[in-house]
Amino acid sequence: MRVHRTSAASLREAAAALLVGVLWLAPAVATAQVHHYSSVTDARLLNPEPQNWLMYRGNYAGWGYSPLDQITTQNARKLTPVWTLGTGVAEGHESPPMVNNGVMFVSTPQNQVLALDAKNGDVLWYYKKDLPDDLLQLHPTNRGVGLYEDKVYLATVDAHLVALDAKTGRVVWDKVVEDYHKGYYCTLAPLIVRGKVMVGTSGGELAIRGFVQAFDARTGDTLWRTYTVPAPGEPGSDTWQGDDWKNGGGSVWIQGTYDPQLNLAFWGVGNAGPWAGDFHTGDNLYTSSVIALDPDSGALKAYHQYHWNDSWDWDEVTPPMLIDVQRSGRPIKGLVHPGRNGYLWVLERGADKISFVDAKAYVRQNAFTSVDPATGRPSYDAEHKPVRGRLVDFCPSLWGGKDWPPAAYNPRTKLVYIPSNDNHCGSLKSKQEEPTKPGQLYLGVEVKDIGLSVYPGSKTIGRLQAWDPNKMERVWAQDFVSHSFGPVLTTGGGLVFQGGTNDRFFRAFDAKNGQMLWEFRTNSGVTAVPMSYMVDGVQYVAVQSGWGVDAERMQGALIAAGYQAKNYGKDVPIPQGGVLWVFAVGK
Amino acid sequence: MDNNVAGRCACFARTLERRAALKVCLGIALGLHFVRPAGVAAVDPKDERPQDGDRLVFADGERAGHVITSADLPLGGPRAMAFPMAPATRLVRDGSRLNKVLVVHLDPGTLAEETQARAADGIVAYSAICTHQGCEAMAWDDVRKTFWCPCHDSKYDPRDNGRVVAGPAPRRLAALPLKVVDGVLAVAGAFSGPVGGQTH
Numbered sequence: 001m002r003v004h005r006t007s008a009a010s011l012r013e014a015a016a017a018l019l020v021g022v023l024w025l026a027p028a029v030a031t032a033q034v035h036h037y038s039s040v041t042d043a044r045l046l047n048p049e050p051q052n053w054l055m056y057r058g059n060y061a062g063w064g065y066s067p068l069d070q071i072t073t074q075n076a077r078k079l080t081p082v083w084t085l086g087t088g089v090a091e092g093h094e095s096p097p098m099v100n101n102g103v104m105f106v107s108t109p110q111n112q113v114l115a116l117d118a119k120n121g122d123v124l125w126y127y128k129k130d131l132p133d134d135l136l137q138l139h140p141t142n143r144g145v146g147l148y149e150d151k152v153y154l155a156t157v158d159a160h161l162v163a164l165d166a167k168t169g170r171v172v173w174d175k176v177v178e179d180y181h182k183g184y185y186c187t188l189a190p191l192i193v194r195g196k197v198m199v200g201t202s203g204g205e206l207a208i209r210g211f212v213q214a215f216d217a218r219t220g221d222t223l224w225r226t227y228t229v230p231a232p233g234e235p236g237s238d239t240w241q242g243d244d245w246k247n248g249g250g251s252v253w254i255q256g257t258y259d260p261q262l263n264l265a266f267w268g269v270g271n272a273g274p275w276a277g278d279f280h281t282g283d284n285l286y287t288s289s290v291i292a293l294d295p296d297s298g299a300l301k302a303y304h305q306y307h308w309n310d311s312w313d314w315d316e317v318t319p320p321m322l323i324d325v326q327r328s329g330r331p332i333k334g335l336v337h338p339g340r341n342g343y344l345w346v347l348e349r350g351a352d353k354i355s356f357v358d359a360k361a362y363v364r365q366n367a368f369t370s371v372d373p374a375t376g377r378p379s380y381d382a383e384h385k386p387v388r389g390r391l392v393d394f395c396p397s398l399w400g401g402k403d404w405p406p407a408a409y410n411p412r413t414k415l416v417y418i419p420s421n422d423n424h425c426g427s428l429k430s431k432q433e434e435p436t437k438p439g440q441l442y443l444g445v446e447v448k449d450i451g452l453s454v455y456p457g458s459k460t461i462g463r464l465q466a467w468d469p470n471k472m473e474r475v476w477a478q479d480f481v482s483h484s485f486g487p488v489l490t491t492g493g494g495l496v497f498q499g500g501t502n503d504r505f506f507r508a509f510d511a512k513n514g515q516m517l518w519e520f521r522t523n524s525g526v527t528a529v530p531m532s533y534m535v536d537g538v539q540y541v542a543v544q545s546g547w548g549v550d551a552e553r554m555q556g557a558l559i560a561a562g563y564q565a566k567n568y569g570k571d572v573p574i575p576q577g578g579v580l581w582v583f584a585v586g587k
Numbered sequence: 588m589d590n591n592v593a594g595r596c597a598c599f600a601r602t603l604e605r606r607a608a609l610k611v612c613l614g615i616a617l618g619l620h621f622v623r624p625a626g627v628a629a630v631d632p633k634d635e636r637p638q639d640g641d642r643l644v645f646a647d648g649e650r651a652g653h654v655i656t657s658a659d660l661p662l663g664g665p666r667a668m669a670f671p672m673a674p675a676t677r678l679v680r681d682g683s684r685l686n687k688v689l690v691v692h693l694d695p696g697t698l699a700e701e702t703q704a705r706a707a708d709g710i711v712a713y714s715a716i717c718t719h720q721g722c723e724a725m726a727w728d729d730v731r732k733t734f735w736c737p738c739h740d741s742k743y744d745p746r747d748n749g750r751v752v753a754g755p756a757p758r759r760l761a762a763l764p765l766k767v768v769d770g771v772l773a774v775a776g777a778f779s780g781p782v783g784g785q786t787h
Binding site for chain 1: 724
């Protein structure tokens with residue numbers, strides 16, 4: 001990668017700089033662009049080079065794993081910042097930078113994208129979506145761009161999909177995914193498979209009907225849309241009553257995973273809408289499920305519902321990781337999912353079937369009484385399933401055992417690393433009725449009664465856990481006083497990286513035993529996905545720090561619940577404002 | 588519109604208006620005729636912000652569309668959700684959610700000076716759109732006499748010019764001045780500031 005300037009451009013820059021300087025005393029506008037950009041081909045997405053991070057979790061299997069091994073358990077304590085970049089916006093920074101042979105692309109809240117020289121942090125181009133004034137942003141964030149060929153794809157909070165020229169940042173096309181006035185908005189990183197850019201939408205609290213939609217990567221034309229809630233007459237529609245399906249939720253707001261052998265994309269589907277299960281009696285397929293879609297046609301080939309008739313706001317929107325596991329000596333092509341419902345799920349994937357293998361609670365959970373060993377269908381404790389007319393408590397709270405922050409899998413340790421929150425319980429009281437107005441808050445519960453409590457005697461909430469998916473055993477855990485919204489990265493150097501706590505630290509752990517090896521205090525809370533890359537023989541670890549969205553909301557609820565712990569206080573908020581941090585081992 | 592700003596210097600918080608102005612200026616300076624200011628599109632009257640003299644009508648509930656009178660607003664709350672209505676044509680300006688207004692009747696003696704000046708017999712009105720991220724589900728806290736946005740837990744004091752008293756909201760709610768015309772509640776002027784959530 002090189003940055004190149006043309007003389008004509010320089011002339012225009014000079015004029016522009018003069019005007020800009022006179023008008024706003026702002027720095028000069030320079031024209032810089034990326035030359036020798038490496039096209040992101042299908043082959044490269046199938047086998048990403050170790051030095052790059054070409055998609056949300058680094059590979060189609062959703063591992064959050066970098067094979068790079070220059071930073072190790074031996075030298076991690078020497079990690080030091082190499083360069084930083086202020087993003088200029090507040091709210092929850094959740095996206096990983098993507099790196100393609102020395103060019104970095106990072107997205108932020110309010111739908112900015114920056115192209116940077118990954119080695120030194122030079123800004124190569126900058127884009128910001130022109131967002132409408134009347135936009136409602138229930139979750140003001142973005143979880144990353146998609147890369148394909150010579151374009152960068154951004155799914156926006158006003159429910160557009162925008163294709164940018166990777167070399168210049170110019171808009172190639174801009175397509176409406178859905179009408180944001182009706183509650184649809186996009187926060188996920190697009191999943192791109194063989195020229196098809198797939199996205200879903202958020203809006204589970206705004207009376208939407210969820211879907212996955214594919215666009216042609218070159219033209220932006222819509223290729224297919226598959227709803228996560230079936231219409232009457234479609235398979236699964238018998239799990240809904242009346243018109244409930246029309247606003248049945250089933251949002252899709254985290255990038256799916258992809259199995260090239262089966263040619264199936266696995267998507268996690270959010271909870272049924274509204275939150276209160278009384279409003280949508282039935283099992284409510286395919287909400288709180290994993291669905292397997294053929295990326296060529298959008299056809300739904302298989303599914304597994306983790307829990308039926310969701311009544312707890314337990315989105316199961318994180319897709320399963322594709323992991324080979326052993327069960328009773330038999331190798332299984334597994335789907336491994338630490339659920340928001342507090343259970344770790346192991347499923348077996350096939351061309352037209354997803355089979356239940358095992359499930360085990362990994363946090364305190366009192367809503368399930370059992371899980372059917374043949375089907376995986378849970379039975380519920382009626383005392384802990386919210387219903388109309390009375391306040392019902394349940395564990396974990398609506399933020400779940402693991403919210404959206406992704407877990408990771410390290411093929412060297414063969415462990416799954418789960419960014420969990422434990423010892424917290426919630427309460428909800430269903431309303432008798434609630435008018436449905438697409439685009440307006442539609443929860444089905446009394447807002448004033450939404451509660452959070454800490455299990456008596458508990459002194460910790462956040463818990464980074466390592467699990468062996470073969471034995472279904474916890475191998476180690478690290479507990480934090482703070483709750484945690486920290487996505488996980490694991491590396492070939494035997495490390496696990498995570499932030500997520502309200503004390504602003506970003507940390508490295510020994511992947512084998514959980515020993516903390518290094519920590520660094522950033523500007524704000526780290527709720528973004530960490531990643532690793534290499535340029536000119538140097539390995540870097542990069543992460544954005546910028547507190548907000550549900551990390552902030554849960555913090556407020558814990559304060560209201562009287563959870564007194566270090567760094568908590570009504571008058572001392574966690575500072576906001578995003579900074580991208582890039583670390584390397586110091587000399 | 589392509590909002591790309593190539594270069595090392597990106598001023599990330601730059602406003603759209605500034606960027607549009609930048610394009611115009613650059614076009615003039617460089618003789619690029621293809622860069623021109625966008626024309627001003629006609630605004631649908633239903634989208635127009637509240638006008639002086641507009642009445643207020645209930646935005647929801649059984650009496651949606653009915654004109655709100657002082658008698659409809661109990662002293663001390665709760666708040667009503669309203670849209671402005673042009674009195675001559677009876678056109679309700681509900682084309683934009685940014686026109687949604689909170690109306691509440693408070694003890695005039697408890698109002699701050701600036702709020703008193705905008706109130707009509709203790710009735711005050713504010714934009715119903717949370718200044719944080721644009722939610723409009725503004726609830727009423729009858730104990731503290733504050734507006735409460737459950738989306739992200741921001742709270743505003745209607746007695747003190749819509750001041751933020753809790754939560755992440757970055758600025759106060761825009762106030763809508765009121766008056767009484769022939770015994771009927773009416774809008775007395777424009778919003779006191781911008782309405783809507785943050786987009787940059």
